[in-house]
Amino acid sequence: MAKLEILRYPDPRLHKIARPVAKVDDRIRALVDDMHETMLAAEGVGLAATQVDVHERVIVIDTSPARDNLLVLINPEIVARGEDTVISEEGCLSVPETYERVERHAQVTVRALDRDGRSRDIETDGLLAVCVQHEMDHLQGKVFVQYLSMLKRTRIKAKLLKQARESLREP
Numbered sequence: 678m679a680k681l682e683i684l685r686y687p688d689p690r691l692h693k694i695a696r697p698v699a700k701v702d703d704r705i706r707a708l709v710d711d712m713h714e715t716m717l718a719a720e721g722v723g724l725a726a727t728q729v730d731v732h733e734r735v736i737v738i739d740t741s742p743a744r745d746n747l748l749v750l751i752n753p754e755i756v757a758r759g760e761d762t763v764i765s766e767e768g769c770l771s772v773p774e775t776y777e778r779v780e781r782h783a784q785v786t787v788r789a790l791d792r793d794g795r796s797r798d799i800e801t802d803g804l805l806a807v808c809v810q811h812e813m814d815h816l817q818g819k820v821f822v823q824y825l826s827m828l829k830r831t832r833i834k835a836k837l838l839k840q841a842r843e844s845l846r847e848p
C-alpha cells in the first residue's frame with residue numbers, strides 16, 4: 678500500500694477524461710488499495726483516480742462514520758436517477774478549504790464493477806448519492822467549482838494559486 682499525492686485545482690490534469698478499465702486485475706486492485714489509503718489519510722469520503730493522476734474509471738467511497746464500509750466503483754454508469762434534486766455543501770480534496778452549495782440528483786442508481794470484477798447495481802441517496810455524482814464528475818474531468826459562478830471560481834483559483842506559491846517558499 679502507498680499513499681498517493683492528490684492533485685490540486687487548478688491543475689490541468691484534473692480535467693483529463695478517464696478511460697474505462699479493460700480488466701479488473703491485480704494492478705487495478707493495487708490502485709484501489711492505494712486510493713483507499715490516500716482517501717482515509719486525507720479524511721475524505723470519496724476519491725476518484727483522476728485526483729491521483731491516474732486516468733482510468735476507478736472510484737473509492739466510504740461515507741460510513743466508522744470508515745469501515747468501502748465502496749469500490751469501477752467503470753461506473755448511472756442507470757437511473759430520481760426526479761428530486763438536493764442542494765448540499767460540497768468540499769473536495771482537490772480544492773482544499775472550500776465549501777460551496779451544489780445541486781445534484783437526490784437519488785441515483787449506479788452500475789459498476791466491484792474489486793472482483795463483478796457488476797453490481799447500487800441504489801443511493803443522501804450523502805452517498807451526492808458523493809457518487811461528485812466522483813463521477815471527476816472521471817469526466819469536472820471539478821465541483823465548475824458549477825459555481827465565474828466570480829466565485831476566479832476567487833477560489835486565486836486563493837489556491839496563492840497558497841501553492843506560499844507553500845513553495847516555505848523553508
Ligand code: GNR
Nearest residue numbers: 721722723724767768769770811
Ligand atoms: O471528502 C469529501 N467530502 C465531500 C463532501 C460533500 C460532497 C462531496 C464530497 S467528496 C470529498 C472527497 C473528494 O474530493 N472526492 O472527490
Ligand code: NI
Nearest residue numbers: 768769770771
Ligand atoms: Ni472531489
